[in-house]
Structure formats: C-alpha cells, structure tokens
Amino acid sequence: MDLTMQDSSRNQQDSNHENLCDDDHLFNPNNLTKLFKWGEINEALQSIGLVARPLKRSDYNSGYLELLSELTHVGTVTELEFTQRFNLMQNINKGHEHYVVVVVEDTKTKRIVGASTLFIELKFIHKCAIRGRLEDVAVLKAYRSKKIGELVVKIIVSLAREVYKCYKLSLDCTDELMRFYAKNSFVKGSNMLCIRFDS
Numbered sequence: 590m591d592l593t594m595q596d597s598s599r600n601q602q603d604s605n606h607e608n609l610c611d612d613d614h615l616f617n618p619n620n621l622t623k624l625f626k627w628g629e630i631n632e633a634l635q636s637i638g639l640v641a642r643p644l645k646r647s648d649y650n651s652g653y654l655e656l657l658s659e660l661t662h663v664g665t666v667t668e669l670e671f672t673q674r675f676n677l678m679q680n681i682n683k684g685h686e687h688y689v690v691v692v693v694e695d696t697k698t699k700r701i702v703g704a705s706t707l708f709i710e711l712k713f714i715h716k717c718a719i720r721g722r723l724e725d726v727a728v729l730k731a732y733r734s735k736k737i738g739e740l741v742v743k744i745i746v747s748l749a750r751e752v753y754k755c756y757k758l759s760l761d762c763t764d765e766l767m768r769f770y771a772k773n774s775f776v777k778g779s780n781m782l783c784i785r786f787d788s
C-alpha cells in the first residue's frame with residue numbers, strides 16, 4: 590500500500606471512529622435521525638408508545654434474544670457470549686459499518702418489541718459497490734398488527750439507500766411473508782439456495 594492509500598484509508602477509519610459517537614450503541618444513532626423520512630417514521634412509532642434506536646450492549650436484558658426466538662432458534666446465549674459478539678460487531682463497525690441492528694423499544698416497559706438488521710457487504714462488482722441484506726426482521730406476537738414490521742423495514746430500506754448507498758437490498762423469507770415484502774417494495778429476484786450445516 591503506498592502512502593497516499595494508507596493516508597486515505599486512515600482518514601476513512603478516523604472519520605468512522607468519529608461517527609461512532611458513543612460506546613454503548615452498535616452503530617451511529619445519527620444515521621437514523623438524518624433519514625429523509627425519520628420524522629414521519631418516528632412520529633408513527635411514538636404514537637403507539639415506541640421508539641427506534643440502534644441495538645445496545647445492555648439489550649441482553651431488554652428482550653432482544655427473546656424477540657429473535659419468535660423468528661427462529663436462538664439457543665442459550667449467556668450475557669458474556671452476547672457481550673463478546675456485540676463487542677466484535679462494534680469493533681468491525683469501527684472500520685466500516687457492517688452490522689446495523691435497529692431495535693424498537695416500548696418506552697413504558699423498556700422492552701424490545703421489534704427489530705431488523707441491515708448487513709452491509711462490500712463488493713468489487715458494480716465499481717466496488719455495496720450490497721445490503723435485510724436480516725432478522727421480528728415483531729413480538731403481542732405487538733403485531735400495529736404496522737411495526739412495515740416501519741422497521743422502511744427504516745432499513747431508507748438506511749440502505751440514503752446512508753450506506755447500497756446498489757441493492759435483498760432478503761430471504763418464507764412463502765407466507767412474500768406478500769408482506771411485496772407490499773414493502775421488494776420484487777422477486779434470483780432464487781435463494783442454501784446448504785444447512787446445522788441439521
């Protein structure tokens with residue numbers, strides 16, 4: 590790496606460090622508030638007693654894993670394991686944000702009732718473009734039918750387009766959720782195939 594490249598990569602890293610304005614959040618909270626539709630989304634959430642924010646280290650005790658267990662198998666994760674995984678993601682995010690986990694909290698109970706993740710993948714194709722993946726969308730059963738799912742998906746779509754400048758955003762889901770994602774601007778693209786190593 591020549592000196593100019595080292596300088597520019599250091600500058601990029603420094604500016605990302607500055608962006609990560611506190612140690613508790615997984616990603617920079619300002620990335621949410623600067624969204625074009627943040628006012629509208631925030632108001633809709635506030636009107637039902639909710640607020641959206643980045644995942645925090647302390648969310649082990651706010652029901653984040655219990656929420657994910659309504660999506661799929663989570664297993665036993667100790668607080669230490671959760672903290673170590675959080676710290677690893679946060680350190681990776683200091684170089685370039687890859688793990689953008691947004692949670693929705695009930696402002697009265699302080700419990701997490703909804704969440705979704707934007708995973709950022711760096712590519713060489715499309716002139717070194719960035720691809721986004723919408724992952725781990727979940728809303729607690731007791732809070733469904735309040736359009737929380739739509740709002741968290743809207744947040745991720747806006748982050749992917751406006752903040753992280755993704756050239757596309759993709760997801761995989763069950764047949765039952767196809768209609769929900771179609772209503773939220775996703776169109777069927779290429780097929781998703783996988784090999785499972787856990788069964």
Ligand code: 16G
Binds near residue numbers: 726761
């Ligand atoms: C869904 C999720 C995916 C999650 C997977 C877990 C969305 C859009 N998709 O496909 O993010 O990782 O379920 O299922 O939220 P698994 O445990 O079978 O991998």
